[in-house]
Amino acid sequence: MSSNTQNSITIVVTSNYYNASYFRFEKDSSWDSTTYYSGWQQSQAGYYQYSYTFNGLQAGRSYYLKAYSYEYNGQIAPVESGGTYFSTQAAPLPPQGTPSVSADTAYSGGTHYINVYWSDVSGETGYYIYANDNYKAFANANETYKQISVDSEYTLYTIKVIPYNGSGNGNYGSTNVRSRDITAPIVNSYYATDIQKDYITMYASGSDSGSGMNGFDFYCYSSDGNTLINSATKYGSSAYCSFTGLAPDVSYVFKVRAFDNQLNYGSIGSNYSARTLKNRPYDFSWDNSKASGARFNVSSSEWNRFIGRINEFRIYKGLKGYGFTTAPYSDGKFYAFMFNQAVAAINEMNPPVHAPASQSSGGIIYASLLIDIVRSLNSVS
Known part of the structure; x- marks a missing residue:
């Protein structure tokens, strides 16, 4: 009889040879051990038993095992058991399958x-x-x-x-x-790129050290910075945001914060103030037509209305009103320097259409000059 594990086999020798003094055990025709009398146990049937364990074996393999019993002085021939094949337990398989x-x-x-x-x-x-x-x-x-x-x-x-x-x-x-990105992005720059009478366009750029920039939250507040008027979200490492429907000639406060791809939000930056433009004055036209080559007349009220419109455009452009000499002059005449004042006042606004050249005293004012000076004024945007 025997018992086994993956790396050992235990056999039990049963014999009625009560004079045995020591035992030898054989594994695959090689001596495995010599054991002196130390453990015979008499069974109820009058037989003697001894157990022995073969260790250090390979899992899943068969071994040919024998047992011999001797008298102590060795004078009596050994009693040999019949050889028998015994097997160790097979090793288990490693885990089967691959975890997803x-x-x-x-x-x-x-x-x-x-x-x-x-x-x-x-x-x-x-x-x-x-x-x-x-x-x-x-x-x-x-x-x-x-x-x-x-x-x-x-x-x-x-x-x-x-x-x-x-x-x-x-x-x-x-x-x-x-692993998580926990560092919020920063705003690198923030300013207005376009200011008109009814809208202001803001620009922002930012940077992030981790997952990358995602976008910006833009805010438009009242001039005291307390009342939120509008907000918008724009995406990208830089972005533009136009706030429309604003009132002319009114100051507004703008704020921005950046956020990254893992939705870490930076703090709202410092205030940026900007003022919408005034309403643009209407284009000017003469009361009486001025046709090139034809006779024409310019009344004092007509000229004074013209220089008044020039000052409306100047104020609209953020300039001071020009100190015009109104018509008629004290002696009731219209002088070249009065025309030249209009030319100078318009040129300070850098109109896309240039004003006519200044005129010399005693020169002739043609209708084409009056047409061109109005065209220059009306080109101011």
Whole structure:
């Protein structure tokens, strides 16, 4: 009779040879051990028994085993048992199958975490979890989730889940995941790029050290910065935002904050103030037509209305009113210097259409000059 494990076989020798003093045991025709009399036990049937264990054997293999009994002085020939084949237990198979692994991330209390999930395999007694080949955790056979901690922000980690049992490791499954980005982006620049009477366009650019810029939240407030008028979200590492429907000649306060691809929001930056333009004055036209080559007349009221419109345009452009000499002059005449005042006042606004050249005293004012000076004024935007 015998018992076995993966690496040992225990046999029990039964004999009625009560004079035996020592025993020798043979494995595959080689002596394994000599054991002196130390353990015969008489059975109820009058037989004697002794057990012996062959150790250090290979799993899943058969061995040819024998036992010999001797008298102490060796004068009596040994009694040989019949040789018999005995086998060790077969080694178990490693875990079967490959776990399918996924992961997501978390951040709490100043620590970065990776949540690891995997599918079950067969024949395992547990799992080892590694991050970038560093051992992180052990999971039991009935588990398919483990949370592990990692050291660095926004770092790429290769996660491995290795099933194992008594025969060794099975096939591992893996996935890649980045730890959380927890650093908010910053706004690098913020200013107005276009200001009109009813809208203002703002521009912002930013940068982020981790997951990358996602966009900006733009805000438009009243001049005291307390009442939110409108807000908008724009995407990209830089963006423009136009706030429309604003009132002419009114100051507004603008604010912005940046956010990244993992929705970390920066703080709202400092105030930026801008004022819409005044309403543009209407184009000017003469009361009486002025046709080139034809006779014409300019009344004092007509000229004074013209220079008044020039000052409306100047104020609209942020300039002071010009100190015109009104018509008629004290002697009731219209002088070249009065025309030249209009030319100078218009030119200070840098009109797209240039004003006519200044006129010399005693020269002739043609209708074409009056047509051209009005065209120049009306080109101011």
